[in-house]
Amino acid sequence: MKKLIFSLSLFIYCLLSLNSHHSANASETYTFGIVPQFEQRKLYSRWKPIIEELEKRTGLTFRIATALTIPKFEKEFAKGNFDFAYMNPYHLLKANKAQGYIPILRCSDPIKGILVVKKDSQIKELSELNGKTIAFPSPNALGASLLMRADLERLYNVKFSPLYVKTHSSVYIHAATGLTDAGGGIDKTLQEQEQTVRDALRILYTTRPMPSHPISTHPRVPREHANKVQRAMIEMNNTKEGNELLSKIPINEPIPTTFEDYKHMLGWGLDAYWKKD
Numbered sequence: 001m002k003k004l005i006f007s008l009s010l011f012i013y014c015l016l017s018l019n020s021h022h023s024a025n026a027s028e029t030y031t032f033g034i035v036p037q038f039e040q041r042k043l044y045s046r047w048k049p050i051i052e053e054l055e056k057r058t059g060l061t062f063r064i065a066t067a068l069t070i071p072k073f074e075k076e077f078a079k080g081n082f083d084f085a086y087m088n089p090y091h092l093l094k095a096n097k098a099q100g101y102i103p104i105l106r107c108s109d110p111i112k113g114i115l116v117v118k119k120d121s122q123i124k125e126l127s128e129l130n131g132k133t134i135a136f137p138s139p140n141a142l143g144a145s146l147l148m149r150a151d152l153e154r155l156y157n158v159k160f161s162p163l164y165v166k167t168h169s170s171v172y173i174h175a176a177t178g179l180t181d182a183g184g185g186i187d188k189t190l191q192e193q194e195q196t197v198r199d200a201l202r203i204l205y206t207t208r209p210m211p212s213h214p215i216s217t218h219p220r221v222p223r224e225h226a227n228k229v230q231r232a233m234i235e236m237n238n239t240k241e242g243n244e245l246l247s248k249i250p251i252n253e254p255i256p257t258t259f260e261d262y263k264h265m266l267g268w269g270l271d272a273y274w275k276k277d
Contacts (some may be wrong), residue, residue, distance in 0.1 A: 035135075054236075085217075107254060
């Protein structure tokens with residue numbers, strides 16, 4: 001009888017512990033890391049309503065977590081400090097290796113780096129950039145600088161002097177005004193420039209396409225919750241209001257994704273061009 005009472009007590013204790021753990025897990029606040037693609041106020045103004053809508057649709061709770069600089073953001077995901085994270089494709093390769101981050105969602109449109117020159121520039125071929133100065137936003141800007149420099153040197157054997165000017169807009173102005181011979185950017189940021197700047201430029205080269213910035217999860221996040229976020233983002237895009245919110249990031253036409261979509265980038269030799277902080 002005593003053994004029966006003990007066994008029953010143990011069963012009830014385990015059941016209560018399981019329920020307690022489940023409740024704590026369900027009410028957990030997840031950190032949602034966001035690469036600092038905009039200055040802080042702009043980043044929060046664009047992401048806050050998206051996160052609020054995610055909370056309504058999933059029943060989960062999130063806290064926006066970012067960093068003032070991309071190098072600091074990289075240190076945070078390398079330590080596994082984000083439960084969910086919106087990062088660039090190369091970040092994913094590093095985050096997957098360091099912590100096992102798993103991509104769950106991305107924009108259907110690929111990313112392409114572009115190299116622009118002044119519209120009336122005499123430069124017609126990439127080989128003519130040998131010994132010239134090219135503007136880039138920063139060493140680790142993926143499409144605009146990292147892949148662009150790898151393409152120019154590894155695929156076309158072009159030797160040039162890089163000038164890092166901090167922003168995509170500054171790159172385009174440098175190229176448009178002739179301050180540099182060319183400039184690296186991406187197709188999406190070029191479309192955001194003033195018409196006068198766009199009219200003053202010509203695209204000389206476009207890089208290999210890459211799958212776009214993924215939303216990824218740390219392995220500790222239950223798959224059930226990762227799936228909820230994936231479904232909610234896709235459903236959000238199917239509404240006019242949600243589509244408008246997501247287009248500001250931008251995530252246009254979000255689709256499910258896996259690491260297989262990014263794996264081929266491991267062979268591009270980008271590590272040689274990555275500048276450590």
